[in-house]
């Protein structure tokens with residue numbers, strides 16, 4: 001292959017991996033493998049400048065903005081960091097800095113490289129105004145409501161040094177405790193677990209539902225100060241001051257006088273970093289002095305005064321014995337490699353996901369092959385390559401044509417990587433998966449009925465679909481082992497309770513392909529009842545915001561199947577909710593966007609509900625209790641003294657009804 005061709009091929013691959021990583025929060029390959037491809041492209045571009053393309057991924061920050069949030073333009077671009085995996089490259093970096101500073105003395109600051117997502121916080125007069133994602137480096141998503149759920153992030157800062165406007169940056173992350181807790185819950189419900197804390201952090205900060213973000217207990221470490229006015233001489237001075245006024249700075253940073261001290265720091269943290277409450281993937285090395293940073297400047301994509309040293313991920317080699325094919329709730333078929341057990345990063349690995357047929361083809365796996373497996377922060381290790389030199393004559397694995405569970409011919413939709421089994425009403429793992437989905441917390445929330453019970457009731461022929469759940473009674477458990485009358489009563493009463501679950505959760509629970517919780521809510525908002533939804537045409541469906549052809553067709557297909565109609569009829573008769581009145585709030589202005597209010601006392605222009613409605617209609621939020629994060633207390637006549645005292649002690653602005661009205665204009 002000629003060089004130009006190779007460069008184009010690399011660009012294509014890197015773009016593909018970037019898109020999966022930044023838009024779907026999915027890592028198709030390991031970070032290290034990704035960085036190798038990028039390093040190869042950088043090298044080829046340097047050696048062959050004539051072939052270098054201006055739209056190359058080496059020239060821009062990898063992320064993008066989304067349609068779900070308001071986008072805002074960064075005051076200072078949010079860039080990436082150059083990276084290295086070895087001492088030689090690090091010493092080269094040191095040489096470049098020395099040359100750039102023309103022999104002047106300088107210091108480095110070493111920090112851990114926290115593995116989450118970059119966030120930017122804008123403050124005016126000491127008050128947090130906005131939280132923004134990196135996006136494409138120039139523009140990011142305004143996720144203020146979500147960053148306000150970070151407990152350690154001060155909403156209000158009082159400092160005599162900081163200017164009236166400035167920007168603080170840090171890494172938002174999901175603590176390992178949150179990650180483990182959420183995954184334990186997901187696994188118990190039969191949901192797909194989160195792949196790793198980094199991708200989970202990125203997905204979580206872009207959720208529409210801030211209450212869910214809050215529930216995930218996200219955190220953030222602050223690592224930089226930016227402003228048109230800069231009261232600090234150096235990065236370490238800024239960190240110290242930010243810490244003193246309440247920002248969360250990891251105590252792990254160190255000022256180093258030379259590259260050798262940097263190497264010692266790297267060495268010191270190689271093992272110790274595994275004991276931290278969050279994942280780290282390396283060390284960030286920054287020139288300390290702000291004046292020197294300015295003189296060194298930036299490339300198109302990263303600062304010349306900083307670099308990331310990444311710890312190589314842990315890799316093991318083992319034999320692949322066979323491949324199994326797992327059928328999920330929606331019929332997706334996933335190949336899973338069964339491995340000769342091998343020890344890797346503290347656990348014994350027996351299986352690894354191969355994702356889909358494309359990935360199987362890419363790896364070109366044969367029976368008995370020696371494969372490399374790798375584990376970053378992920379819980380599920382990946383096969384990243386094959387040692388072809390060790391290959392004996394094993395047969396190539398072939399993706400099956402028929403469903404491994406029910407033998408139905410598999411289907412692959414155009415443009416999709418996954419094969420699926422279309423026999424959704426007769427394929428056992430799909431049926432069981434559907435029941436497990438139906439009872440999950442976000443759906444019908446039928447507690448006391450776990451995966452094992454569902455499996456048992458299915459195997460015994462007692463529950464074959466979700467409608468059968470509502471025909472359960474104590475008699476049906478007779479002869480089943482392990483059920484006390486108390487636990488049977490619990491199961492039956494939680495099934496009874498599920499009849500009160502709102503329609504949007506019921507619609508999500510039906511498990512219509514491509515209809516997740518958010519889409520279900522959109523559909524209910526528009527159609528209000530199942531009856532209306534079932535009568536909707538393709539045009540009616542795609543007229544709903546965010547519903548495209550793919551979802552619309554899937555909804556139509558679902559309601560066209562007579563088995564589904566029967567099930568719905570039975571659920572209706574059982575008393576499950578199939579309509580819901582929810583009205584969309586029409587915003588008058590966004591003047592109170594992201595602001596929280598407590599109201600107390602009696603008002604002259606509004607009654608209390610009227611005032612609440614006014615706050616919500618202008619983008620604000622009404623909360624019931626006063627905390628340090630509160631933006632305003634609106635005080636009327638006769639307000640309670642306890643509230644007043646609490647607001648004063650936390651220096652929360654207390655405003656009158658007239659001052660509130662002034663905020664609206």
Ligand SMILES: NC(=O)c1ccc[n+]([C@@H]2O[C@H](COP(=O)([O-])OP(=O)(O)OC[C@H]3O[C@@H](n4cnc5c(N)ncnc54)[C@H](O)[C@@H]3O)[C@@H](O)[C@H]2O)c1
Pocket residue numbers: 017018021026027028029030031032034035061062079080081083111112113114115116117118119134170171223284308
């Ligand atoms: N596996 C894949 O498919 C895939 C695809 C695309 C990107 N990636 C990974 O993502 C990397 C590119 O992402 P990137 O451009 O965000 O670069 P990066 O993540 O390597 O480095 C820049 C980021 O480091 C973070 N950071 C953490 N601690 C920091 C600290 N103390 N000081 C400053 N910054 C700190 C910031 O969020 C900053 O944006 C690649 O090198 C690769 O490893 C992987």
Ligand SMILES: [Zn+2]
Pocket residue numbers: 327403404405406407408421422423427428
């Ligand atoms: Zn099947």
